[in-house]
Amino acid sequence: MAEKGFGVKELNLIGQSGTPTIESLTSSLDLKADTVGISTDMTVGRDVTITRNLTASGTVSDGGGNIRAITSNSKSAAYDLTSDDVGELINTTAAVTVPQGQFSAGDAVTIFNGTAGDIAINQGSSVTMYLAGSSTTGNRILAQKGVATVLCVGTDTFTILGGGLS
Numbered sequence: 001m002a003e004k005g006f007g008v009k010e011l012n013l014i015g016q017s018g019t020p021t022i023e024s025l026t027s028s029l030d031l032k033a034d035t036v037g038i039s040t041d042m043t044v045g046r047d048v049t050i051t052r053n054l055t056a057s058g059t060v061s062d063g064g065g066n067i068r069a070i071t072s073n074s075k076s077a078a079y080d081l082t083s084d085d086v087g088e089l090i091n092t093t094a095a096v097t098v099p100q101g102q103f104s105a106g107d108a109v110t111i112f113n114g115t116a117g118d119i120a121i122n123q124g125s126s127v128t129m130y131l132a133g134s135s136t137t138g139n140r141i142l143a144q145k146g147v148a149t150v151l152c153v154g155t156d157t158f159t160i161l162g163g164g165l166s
Contacts, residue, residue, distance in 0.1 A: 064087060064088075070088065070089045072088070072089045073085065073088050073089065073090050073091065075091070075092040075094060075096075076092070076093050078094045079092060079094065079095075079096050080096075080099045080124070081098055081103075081109055081150070083102045083103060086103070086107045086108065087109075089110045090109060090111045092113065092114065092119065093114050093115045095119055095120040096111055096119070096120075097122040097123075097124050098121070098122065098124055098127055098158055099124035099127065100125060100127050100156045103156075105154055106151075107151075107152040108150065108151045109149070109150050110148070110149045110150075111147070111148050111149075111162075112145075112146075112147050113145060113146045113147075115144055117144055118141050118144065119142050120139055120141060121139065121140045121141075121142055121148060121160065123137070123139055126156055127157075128158070129150070129157075129158040130157075131159075131160060131161075132159045132160060133161075140166065141165070141166050142165055143165075144164070146163055146164020147162050147164065148160055148161065148162030148165045
């Protein structure tokens, strides 16, 4: 028997209590319209695949916050970077160490030296940290008000680049 469709001009789900639900008899539900409007918060319990554009008039956030903003994380004592720092700005007045076993290729952390003097950015034990554009490895100095980005390029291998970096 051939499947039969029907036209729906308007669908209102109004319940006295509980949560109104739309269920499909198959594993997918295809809403075909030029625009599908949802005028309230929406929770999606599975993955979302977007095949065209995602347009937002407000803030787009994930578990780390607003994806258009770099989260600033202030430190006033010597600090070892962690995987929680990926994508963040470490605004510091003390030395920073890049430790082993915390990062995957593509992870990046930006460091800002908020002092009137230099700070050290140290490569941890079993870590190789290259000065970008060279084969030079080792600890780096970040000048006052300097900015540096540490980019993981492989297992415990990093490159560091920035302004005020030596």
